[in-house]
Amino acid sequence: MNAWNTVPRSAEAVDEAALVRQAQKGELDAFNQIILLHQDSLYAVAYRILGDPAMAADATQDAMISAFRRFDTFQGGSLKAWLIRIVTNVCYDDLRRQKRRPTTGLDDLPGGDSDDGAPLPSHQPTPEHVMLETELQQAIQDCIRALGRDQQSVLVLCDVQGLSYQEVAESVSVNLGTVKSRLSRARVAVRQCLQGVAELLPPEYRFDNES
Amino acid sequence: MPAEWTDAEIEQLSAYIDEQLEESDRTALEARLANNADLRQELAVMRQTVALLRDLPTIRAPRAFTLTPDMVGQTAVPAAALADSIRVLPTQRPRQAQRTWWIPAASAAGVVLLAGAFLLTQTQNSGTQAPSVGAVQQGVAVAVTSTVVLDGSAFNTVVLDSVTQSVPRGVPSVAPSEIEQSNDTAESAINAGESPADDGGTDEGVARNTLDSLPSEQGQLQIPVTMTQGVMSAPAMQPVIAQTEQEPRFMPSPTVEMLEAMIIPLASSTPPPTASLDSDLAQQSGESATANTGSGGGNPEQEMIAGMDGLNLNPNAPGFTVATVSPIQGTVIAQYNQPLSDQTLVLTPEPALSVMSESQLDKTVNEPIWIRWFNVLSEWVQNLLRE
Numbered sequence: 001m002n003a004w005n006t007v008p009r010s011a012e013a014v015d016e017a018a019l020v021r022q023a024q025k026g027e028l029d030a031f032n033q034i035i036l037l038h039q040d041s042l043y044a045v046a047y048r049i050l051g052d053p054a055m056a057a058d059a060t061q062d063a064m065i066s067a068f069r070r071f072d073t074f075q076g077g078s079l080k081a082w083l084i085r086i087v088t089n090v091c092y093d094d095l096r097r098q099k100r101r102p103t104t105g106l107d108d109l110p111g112g113d114s115d116d117g118a119p120l121p122s123h124q125p126t127p128e129h130v131m132l133e134t135e136l137q138q139a140i141q142d143c144i145r146a147l148g149r150d151q152q153s154v155l156v157l158c159d160v161q162g163l164s165y166q167e168v169a170e171s172v173s174v175n176l177g178t179v180k181s182r183l184s185r186a187r188v189a190v191r192q193c194l195q196g197v198a199e200l201l202p203p204e205y206r207f208d209n210e211s
Numbered sequence: 212m213p214a215e216w217t218d219a220e221i222e223q224l225s226a227y228i229d230e231q232l233e234e235s236d237r238t239a240l241e242a243r244l245a246n247n248a249d250l251r252q253e254l255a256v257m258r259q260t261v262a263l264l265r266d267l268p269t270i271r272a273p274r275a276f277t278l279t280p281d282m283v284g285q286t287a288v289p290a291a292a293l294a295d296s297i298r299v300l301p302t303q304r305p306r307q308a309q310r311t312w313w314i315p316a317a318s319a320a321g322v323v324l325l326a327g328a329f330l331l332t333q334t335q336n337s338g339t340q341a342p343s344v345g346a347v348q349q350g351v352a353v354a355v356t357s358t359v360v361l362d363g364s365a366f367n368t369v370v371l372d373s374v375t376q377s378v379p380r381g382v383p384s385v386a387p388s389e390i391e392q393s394n395d396t397a398e399s400a401i402n403a404g405e406s407p408a409d410d411g412g413t414d415e416g417v418a419r420n421t422l423d424s425l426p427s428e429q430g431q432l433q434i435p436v437t438m439t440q441g442v443m444s445a446p447a448m449q450p451v452i453a454q455t456e457q458e459p460r461f462m463p464s465p466t467v468e469m470l471e472a473m474i475i476p477l478a479s480s481t482p483p484p485t486a487s488l489d490s491d492l493a494q495q496s497g498e499s500a501t502a503n504t505g506s507g508g509g510n511p512e513q514e515m516i517a518g519m520d521g522l523n524l525n526p527n528a529p530g531f532t533v534a535t536v537s538p539i540q541g542t543v544i545a546q547y548n549q550p551l552s553d554q555t556l557v558l559t560p561e562p563a564l565s566v567m568s569e570s571q572l573d574k575t576v577n578e579p580i581w582i583r584w585f586n587v588l589s590e591w592v593q594n595l596l597r598e
Contacts, residue, residue: 032277044270057273064276068283140263158229159264165231181218184225191260201263 016079023071031068038080039064041161042087048156049091051145059094063087081163081170088153088171136200143193151186158183216253224254228261 016037022030042063046056063086074082144152144160153172157163158179163171169179194201223240226232232240244251 028278028280028283035277036275039272039276040270043272043276047270053273057276060272060276064278065282068278137267140267144264155264159261160267162265165229180226180231181222183229184222185218187225187257187260187264188221190264191256194260194263 020074020079023068024074028068031071034079034083035064038083041080042083045084045156045161046087046091048141048144048160049088049152050094051141055094056091059090060087063090066090078167078170081167084157084161084163084167084171085173092149132200136197136202139194139197139200140190143190146193147186147189151182151189154179154182155186155190159187215249220250221253221257224250224257227254228258 016034019030019034023034039060043056043060046059046063047053050056050059063083067083067086070086144156147155150172154168157168157171158165165176165179168183169176172179174182223232223236227237227240244254
């Protein structure tokens with residue numbers, strides 16, 4: 001399923017502005033409704049950055065708590081972009097922490113809970129393509145994670161999550177020109193990375209077919 | 212990236228894919244693409260990369276990430292539990308946990324003692340203007356707002372219906388909506404306000420000023436308060452309006468016991484002992500019990516501090532009986548729905564700031580509770596003897 005044009009569930013049917021007003025008064029119910037509107041996107045961003053379902057879930061939850069506590073600082077604009085910024089910040093904080101103190105949890109050992117691979121996508125691939133798709137998705141995920149933070153966040157938000165340039169700019173607090181340049185470099189980097197796993201690519205995506 | 216393409220060219224291709232190029236740039240690029248097979252190939256490869264990324268499966272959240280009150284330091288308190296915890300007198304709630312054990316006991320004993328004494332007073336002085344027990348209980352009902360024990364930084368909201376605002380003489384009025392504004396904004400509003408005291412302002416003037424500042428006579432007031440380790444407080448460093456011409460000043464957030472003083476029966480010039488703290492305040496402010504409604508004579512020399520004005524529940528409006536708490540948000544909703552006759556309940560988000568002198572404020576904060584109880588009883592006895 002293409003994530004590019006997906007719209008948050010029911011986002012258009014809900015008066016988000018009203019929810020924001022209520023949530024800014026500390027109403028947890030209203031804030032929870034906001035979470036429900038955006039949690040898929042927020043979790044997906046966390047997963048693409050962290051590459052681990054459990055870590056992504058923890059980061060998303062932490063980000064929501066942080067967002068609620070800081071919600072009075074939300075000054076308007078794209079709420080989704082604001083939430084994504086918090087999520088990405090939490091993710092990169094986690095990665096920094098992990099880098100400083102690398103640990104291997106029991107779940108990471110063979111047979112552990114985290115040995116289950118990526119979370120199931122919203123659509124189930126056919127059995128014939130399970131292996132190929134899983135490996136390809138993992139390869140793309142690895143390429144995304146190999147990017148530097150600046151390029152990674154822009155690429156994930158724009159190409160994976162389908163945010164507009166403007167929303168990406170708000171999310172990462174840079175101007176549109178920076179978004180464009182980071183995105184172009186990130187795309188080239190991913191392409192070069194994927195050339196290393198060309199055999200996994202569907203025929204129509206094999207870059208060397210173009211020549 | 213092939214060596215022959217510059218960063219600018221790659222950036223153009225990338226933006227072209229997303230239709231983010233200016234019209235002139237797009238036209239120029241398309242002209243180049245028409246004549247340059249290598250550039251077309253580069254564009255195709257980039258398109259494929261983007262398509263691969265966009266074709267990644269949508270990841271859905273494995274669970275809901277909604278928050279519970281516990282997660283954000285809020286604790287849901289059932290309304291019934293709040294009703295059970297109504298206390299008549301403001302009590303000193305110690306900040307240290309080890310001091311908490313005797314507070315409820317002392318409070319309970321005091322309540323029983325004072326309730327008995329008050330009933331006795333009612334019997335002996337049927338002609339006094341003391342409020343009825345029922346009225347006192349009603350007045351106390353809102354004190355449940357201060358019994359919510361929460362831990363965290365989330366805001367709770369006290370919502371009051373049927374609120375009218377009045378201010379002591381000489382204190383510029385502030386609309387309830389301004390309470391939620393930032394300190395700077397609120398301070399500006401205060402500075403911009405006209406002080407009736409300057410021209411010996413009449414009560415009518417105060418009242419008019421007050422009404423003008425309200426959207427309507429009957430309204431809803433929302434007071435954001437913070438619960439932290441059992442201490443309910445209004446936002447820290449609320450602007451405080453000084454009476455007469457003193458500079459606005461800032462005081463620390465009120466504590467639970469200050470908030471418990473929110474309800475002040477002011478029907479009598481000799482308030483009952485159950486309102487002794489409030490009578491203290493009324494005496495110190497040099498105003499009669501109805502001063503805060505704008506009919507009493509004030510002492511302009513009295514260094515009285517008013518925080519966001521006194522907020523009087525409309526004496527003609529229904530009484531004050533219901534206090535509920537939203538099970539999720541910890542929102543305290545106090546409702547004003549029974550006649551109070553000549554009783555006036557004074558409610559202010561910062562009672563200590565609105566009606567206490569600085570010395571009284573110090574006393575309230577620092578005095579041990581037994582001294583406060585003693586003072587309460589002594590004063591009551593003195594009042595009885597005087598009568």
